[in-house]
Amino acid sequence: MHHISIRTANIYRGMAFYEQLGFQVCERFTTGYTLACWMEGMGGRIELIQIPEPKPAPDAFADPHYVGYYHISFDVTEQISDLPSYVRHLQENFAQKTRQNPEYFQPLVILLEPHQQQIGNQIYEVAFIADADGLPIEMIRILNTLGT
Numbered sequence: 001m002h003h004i005s006i007r008t009a010n011i012y013r014g015m016a017f018y019e020q021l022g023f024q025v026c027e028r029f030t031t032g033y034t035l036a037c038w039m040e041g042m043g044g045r046i047e048l049i050q051i052p053e054p055k056p057a058p059d060a061f062a063d064p065h066y067v068g069y070y071h072i073s074f075d076v077t078e079q080i081s082d083l084p085s086y087v088r089h090l091q092e093n094f095a096q097k098t099r100q101n102p103e104y105f106q107p108l109v110i111l112l113e114p115h116q117q118q119i120g121n122q123i124y125e126v127a128f129i130a131d132a133d134g135l136p137i138e139m140i141r142i143l144n145t146l147g148t
Contacts (some may be wrong), residue, residue, distance in 0.1 A: 011050035017132040071136035084124035
């Protein structure tokens with residue numbers, strides 16, 4: 001996969017949010033009518049596109065009848081050793097950034113607190129947060145594999 005594209009109401013707020021997750025802007029460009037950028041981090045690339053006259057996105061996380069793209073999932077296994085501590089650190093960092101620069105930051109919204117989940121023969125730590133536009137982001141970390 002080359003990248004995932006995310007439409008955002010404010011590209012600068014979007015960039016500030018994803019920078020806190022460890023992404024860095026690698027290209028800035030226009031799509032002909034609006035600002036855009038590519039950001040790299042967590043083993044992948046995202047594209048942010050600022051949308052003129054944005055409308056609120058549907059609540060994909062809370063609406064059980066929503067159909068469409070649901071979330072982006074980042075594997076943080078190699079980057080962190082404890083998902084609950086990482087999420088608390090993000091919360092504290094976003095709270096501090098919000099106090100310093102409320103134009104570009106807002107408090108981190110946790111959609112689902114970190115918990116363990118078995119999928120197949122692996123045990124994961126899983127948490128969901130919301131990005132700057134309220135879109136769901138999953139943080140997933142492999143804890144161990146059963147039966148090996």
